[in-house]
Amino acid sequence: MDALNNLMYGFGIALEPINIAYVFAGVFAGTIIGMLPGLGPISALALMIPITFSMEPSSGLILMAGVYYGAIFGGSTSSILLNAPGVAGTVATSFDGYPMAKKGQAGKALAIAAYASFIGGTVSVVFLMLVAPLLSKVAVSFGPAEYFALMVLGLTAVVSLSDKSLVKGLIAAVVGVMISIVGIDMQTGTERFTLGSINLLDGIDFLVVALGIFALAEVFYMLLRGGDSKEGPRNAIGSLKLTRSEVGEIAGPVSRSSVLGFFTGVLPGAGATIGSFLGYSMEKKIAKDGDTFGKGNIKGVAAPEAANNAACTGSFVPLLTLGVPGSGTTAVLLGALLVMGVNPGPMMLEQRPDVFWGVVASMYIGNIFLLVLNLPLIPFIAKILDMPKALLLSLILIFCMIGVYGMSFSVFDLLLLLGFGILGLGMRLFGFPAAPLILALILGNIMEESMRRALQISGGDWMTFIDKPISLALLVIAALSLTLPLIKKRRRKA
Amino acid sequence: MNTSLKRLTLLALPAALLVGATASAQAQEWTPIKSIEFIAPANPGGGWDTLVRTMSRVIQQEGLADQNFAAINVPGGGGAVAWAQVARDTGNPHKMFAASPPLILVPLAGASRYDHTDFTPIARVITDYSIILVDADSEYQSLGDLFDALKENPNLSVGGGSAPGSMDHISMAGVAAAAGLDAASVNYIPFSGGGDAMTNLMGGHVEAVITGAGESVGQLGEGSQLRALGVSAPERLGGGLADVPTYQEQGIDYTFDIWRGVVGTPDMPEEAVAYYEELFAEMLETDGWQQARDQLGWIDAYQDSEAFSAFLDEQQEEFSSVLSDLGLLRQ
Structure with a gap:
């Protein structure tokens, strides 16, 4: 029971009064940061480095980790209430969270998000504690070829995300891939689709697109429909309570997505955003009522929320056991640890067990804090929907604009936001689904980069994708998930 | 984040004033009259950002300047967006940015209209x-x-x-x-x-x-x-x-520096450059800097404005010949 002893040791550190205060401050600040689009966990953590500099390394990491998973926890709120994702990892939550809010079940959606986040976070801490050192091998086993195959598997979700017309879904996905191409090409340094503008050299930020085609398009759509429409969020929060059958319904999705999310998080190139999409599309595929996903299905909220929090914890595996950051946020955390004199890496468990086990233990406490902090707040936060529509729409508008401007301080990005708002409105009016576009935008970039990297390493030999067992397995699963539904359909007809 | 940083800076300002300033000992010398915008031409977390934040913090903690260095991130274009912004601000003595080889490489690859000759090199700091x-x-x-x-x-x-x-x-x-x-x-x-x-x-x-x-x-x-x-x-x-x-x-006769330094606005007044040169040299001597430097694995490599300018010219020559060998020169 080595892990148990270590965990007890970790709790000894995490339960010091000062560290309990740091966990609380971290998750509290994180929740608020997550709710506001624009001020993401990366900027928040970078701002905190000077504060943590003089702290004990374990306390510093406890505080900063709290901000990180707190932000992922809190990010669901604006996705559900306003259709405006606060952080990239919670985009998938809005697919069913916002329709639930529209049906007058905002309270329930927020409660499910909180429970699912709590369980996803806690399950993955257990994994982190038990298997972190073993998993470092899994994390490095994913090279360019394997990432390509994983992204292909992710993209097959386009089929399940385009509910009415597969053709329209595929068109939206192609547009998403095209948007992901804009900017300097990583492999050759060539500018692509930048129209000579330096504003486009770094490509188009994912959140600009997400806020545009979800939140802004929603505002435009409601304006078009006029004031008396019933399309807008109904002025009711609804009950927070889940019935027993509802609990039974989400238990499966939450536990599957927690595990899936954790392993996605462990891969340095994947992370919370991809984890949440994979969780969502997996549940949609296996659910009997898959066709109600996107219309306010509680499983569609539970799955991505469990997955993104689990992935957030999972991303600590490569950070702490390899010293390799898997995302922008963990890169800032790594920088902060180095400044505090801790070298994350293979030797960290032996050299600084206080930091590792202290943080692991603090995550258990932090997740409980988050649940206790968020549940009583739901009725108050959800009151935002009781506002008169004119006020609510302006609020969403301001929210989006501050969010986008706060990321880059670029007026150009605000114009882009407007452009994507109009695009999103057009897509809604003509029945094009938005989710495939977003999914393709996220995956397209990594897919292209990984494919070309893999081919460059193999000297242009395409067999590299088949020779590697992980890559082959993922591609086979992808092929099966595309063809099985077709075969089933044909059998049913026959 | 820019605004919140500025707000932090304003809050910290009186504190910095109280600490007092060693550098303003001689009254006739130029000193900054407001907060200095210290730009990291990238997102938080990278090399430029770490340099900017570490320098700002050490200068403030050691009370070296009577004005604050406000760390500001201007990401985009591998630095090009920030450079275009600074290039428009000719003569402003309160604005500078962290630089490293991309300041030379990005323009050589044809991805920035501005290169180091458009700016005022202030000092090389580390490598x-x-x-x-x-x-x-x-x-x-x-x-x-x-x-x-x-x-x-x-x-x-x-x-x-x-x-x-x-x-x-x-x-x-x-x-x-x-x-x-x-x-x-x-x-x-x-x-x-x-x-x-x-x-x-x-x-x-x-x-x-x-x-x-x-x-x-x-x-x-x-x-x-x-x-x-x-x-x-x-x-x-x-x-x-x-x-x-x-x-x-x-037996391979080759060295390569990943230098990092500070570069100011075009035609920054000489007395301002002199002030910052001296300030940074003084900063390198402090305990706070030496501790941070060692933890981050940096090596001091100070050069004043003149030496740094000459160094940058050399670097440009060397890099353009390597880039043309690689077929990547696009000037």
Whole structure:
């Protein structure tokens, strides 16, 4: 029971009064940061480095980790209430969270998000504690070829995300891939689709697109429909309570997505955003009522929320056991640890067990804090929907604009936001689904980069994708998930 | 985040005033009259950002200046967006940015209208060096082994943490050329950062990796999965890298600096440049700086404005010849 002893040791550190205060401050600040689009966990953590500099390394990491998973926890709120994702990892939550809010079940959606986040976070801490050192091998086993195959598997979700017309879904996905191409090409340094503008050299930020085609398009759509429409969020929060059958319904999705999310998080190139999409599309595929996903299905909220929090914890595996950051946020955390004199890496468990086990233990406490902090707040936060529509729409508008401007301080990005708002409105009016576009935008970039990297390493030999067992397995699963539904359909007809 | 930073700065301002300023001892000298906008031309977390935040913090903690250095991130275009912004602000003595080789490489690749000659170099502050790594189980024991293998099979992949034509690639091309290889024949695989490249090395997806020595310190030492074959420094580095031989020790006459410095607005007034030069030199002497510097694996490499300008000109010449060998020059 080595892990148990270590965990007890970790709790000894995490339960010091000062560290309990740091966990609380971290998750509290994180929740608020997550709710506001624009001020993401990366900027928040970078701002905190000077504060943590003089702290004990374990306390510093406890505080900063709290901000990180707190932000992922809190990010669901604006996705559900306003259709405006606060952080990239919670985009998938809005697919069913916002329709639930529209049906007058905002309270329930927020409660499910909180429970699912709590369980996803806690399950993955257990994994982190038990298997972190073993998993470092899994994390490095994913090279360019394997990432390509994983992204292909992710993209097959386009089929399940385009509910009415597969053709329209595929068109939206192609547009998403095209948007992901804009900017300097990583492999050759060539500018692509930048129209000579330096504003486009770094490509188009994912959140600009997400806020545009979800939140802004929603505002435009409601304006078009006029004031008396019933399309807008109904002025009711609804009950927070889940019935027993509802609990039974989400238990499966939450536990599957927690595990899936954790392993996605462990891969340095994947992370919370991809984890949440994979969780969502997996549940949609296996659910009997898959066709109600996107219309306010509680499983569609539970799955991505469990997955993104689990992935957030999972991303600590490569950070702490390899010293390799898997995302922008963990890169800032790594920088902060180095400044505090801790070298994350293979030797960290032996050299600084206080930091590792202290943080692991603090995550258990932090997740409980988050649940206790968020549940009583739901009725108050959800009151935002009781506002008169004119006020609510302006609020969403301001929210989006501050969010986008706060990321880059670029007026150009605000114009882009407007452009994507109009695009999103057009897509809604003509029945094009938005989710495939977003999914393709996220995956397209990594897919292209990984494919070309893999081919460059193999000297242009395409067999590299088949020779590697992980890559082959993922591609086979992808092929099966595309063809099985077709075969089933044909059998049913026959 | 910009606004919240500024707000923080305003709050901290009275404190900095109270601490007092050693640099304003002589009244006739120029001193800043408001907060200095200290720009990191990238997102939080990278090398520029770390330099800007560390310098700002040390200057404030040690009470070296009577005005605050406000760290501001202006990401985009590999620095080009920030450079375009600073270039418009001719003569402003309260604005400067952190710079490193991309200030020269990005314009040479044709991705920025402005290069170092459009700005006022203030001081070079630190340097890092390139390091070449292989897997701990690899058969390559020295740079000679690696380059022999590369000669035989140019398809062997060498990963790096930056785009083609950027720092890691130039550094690899330079050492390969010095070792007698055709620089353009190296199969350089760009990854999204040094960490990404090292993960791929541990997983056996590439043969070798070139990245910043500072970034690799955490990965080396006892129990490490990686082995360092050489550093691009003129002499051995200290700390965890003391065992790593230089290129020159292995008979390859090549060095490469990943320098970092501070560059000001176009035509920044001379007296302002003199003030900052002196301030940064003074900062390098403080305990707070030395502690942070050691933890981050940096090496002091101070040059004043004049020496730094001359150094940048040399760098431009050297890089443009490497880039043209690689066929990546686009001026």
